[in-house]
Amino acid sequence: MLAPFQIHEPRTVQEASALLARHGDEAAVYAGGTELLVLMKERLVHVPHLVNIKTIPGLDQIRLDGDELAIGALATHRRIASSELVRAAFPVLAELERQIANVRVRNAGTIGGNLCFAEPHSDPATLLIALGARFTLASASGERSVPAEAFFTGFLETDRKSDEILTEIRLPRLPDGARVAYERFKTHERPAATVAVAMSPGDAKIVVGSVAAVPARMRSAEAALNVGKPNAEVAELAANEVEPVHDVFESAEYKRHLVEVLVRKALAAVGNGQ
Numbered sequence: 001m002l003a004p005f006q007i008h009e010p011r012t013v014q015e016a017s018a019l020l021a022r023h024g025d026e027a028a029v030y031a032g033g034t035e036l037l038v039l040m041k042e043r044l045v046h047v048p049h050l051v052n053i054k055t056i057p058g059l060d061q062i063r064l065d066g067d068e069l070a071i072g073a074l075a076t077h078r079r080i081a082s083s084e085l086v087r088a089a090f091p092v093l094a095e096l097e098r099q100i101a102n103v104r105v106r107n108a109g110t111i112g113g114n115l116c117f118a119e120p121h122s123d124p125a126t127l128l129i130a131l132g133a134r135f136t137l138a139s140a141s142g143e144r145s146v147p148a149e150a151f152f153t154g155f156l157e158t159d160r161k162s163d164e165i166l167t168e169i170r171l172p173r174l175p176d177g178a179r180v181a182y183e184r185f186k187t188h189e190r191p192a193a194t195v196a197v198a199m200s201p202g203d204a205k206i207v208v209g210s211v212a213a214v215p216a217r218m219r220s221a222e223a224a225l226n227v228g229k230p231n232a233e234v235a236e237l238a239a240n241e242v243e244p245v246h247d248v249f250e251s252a253e254y255k256r257h258l259v260e261v262l263v264r265k266a267l268a269a270v271g272n273g274q
Contacts, residue, residue: 002037002040002041003040003043003046004048005040005046005047005048005049005050006048006049006050007030007050007052008049008050008051008052009052009055010051010052010053010055010056011055011056011057012056013053013056013138013139013165013167014139014140016029016051016053016056016165017138017139017140017141017163017164017165018140018163019049019051020051020162020163020164020165021140021162021163023048023049023051024162025162026047026048026049027047027048027049027050027051028047028049028050028051029050029051029053029113029116029165030050030051030052030053030054031053031054031073031074031110031112031113032076032108032109032110032113033108033113034101034104034105034108034109034113035109035113035114035117035119036050036113036117053073053074053165054074056074058072059072059073059074059112059167059168060072060074060075060076060079060110061075062075062079062080062083062085062086063085064085064089065170067172067173068170068171068172068173069085069086069089069090069170069171069173070168070169070170070171071086071111071168071169071170071171072112072167072168073110073111073112073113073115073165073166073167073168073169074110074112075110075111075112076106076107076108076109076110076111077097077100077101077105077106077107077109077110077111077114078097078106078107080093080094080097080111081094081095081097081098081100081106082094089171089173089174090131090171090174090180092127092180092181092182093124093127093128093131093171095182096123096124096127096182097111097124099123100114100123100124101189101190102189111124111169112166112167112169115128115135115151115158115166115169116158116160116166117156118152118154118155118156118157118158118214119156119190120155120209120210120212120213120214120215120245121190121191121192121209121210122209122210122215123184123191123194123209125148125152125209125215126182126194126195126196126207126208126209126210126215127180127182127194127196127207128148128169128171129148129149129196129205129207129209129215129217130180130182130196130197130198130205130206130207131148131171131172131174131180131196131198132147132148132171132172132198132205133147133148133169133170133171134146134147134148134169134170135147135148135151135166135168135169135170136166136167136168136169136170137159137160137161137164137165137166137167138164138165138167139161139163139164139165140163143167145170146159148169149217152214152215153214154213154214155213155214174198174200175200175201175203176200177200177201178198178199178200179198179199179200179270179271180196180197180198180199180270181196181197181265181266181267181269181270182194182195182196182197182266183195183196183262183265183266183269184210184262185258185261185262187249188249190210191209191210192210192211192249192250192255192258193208193209193210193211193255193258193259193262194208194209194210194215194262195207195208195209195238195259195262195263195265195266196209196266197263197266197267197269197270199225199270202226203226204222204225204226205217205222206218206221206222206225206234206238206263206266208238208242208259208263211242211244211245211255211256211258211259212242212243212244212245213245216242216243218237218238218241218242218263219241220237220238220240220241221234221235221237221238221241221263224237225267231263231264231267231268232264234263234267235259235260235261235263235264235267236260238259238260238263239256239257239259239260239263240256242255242256242259244256244259
């Protein structure tokens, strides 16, 4: 059973920010609630004040803004998966969102909630880093933009300040000739390893997630790929570079093996035939 709590329903980001600042550690942002409510029901956390940002208009929009695709933080996984704009510009993201967790989570869970919770086994984080996404964070004092790569700072930790709201995910248009692939392996609802590869002329990104506290780019593997090293060598470099965390499901050694396999699969999927 849930402990007593109060729900606040601001109408603007500024109101929400003020509520978060006023209640401090006793407040949390409430969006889809698929992660937070589970923790509250299990009495793992107690949050006396929930700031419901679903009452703020416009935070669920998906739109084109010049050369960028803007996805509102309150867009559900299902909405993103079915969006014609997303499917046209980033079909790999639409397909990923179509496979998130389960039907309940896809219908209720939001992209912003997923990212801010920073669960290490998150699917979207790995791909969004490879796509060069930036996150818009807003508070009563203004807005700032944070690269997806810098947003995740530790286990269940992000760069979001306590009075900030994640309002939007912005994705730049892919360069001409760009190729993107996303691979994952899972035996449970959450993936045990995720790999995203984004290749464009003269630039390659390889991102590995779900094996460590935060998703990260594999810089040595990227450098090897950019100079034309064989896929097998690139994959081995990624497996050696990653810093996996041992848990009750998979050992660190097994996670390195998964990374090597998935990097090779992703490179083959983008048509890198080396």
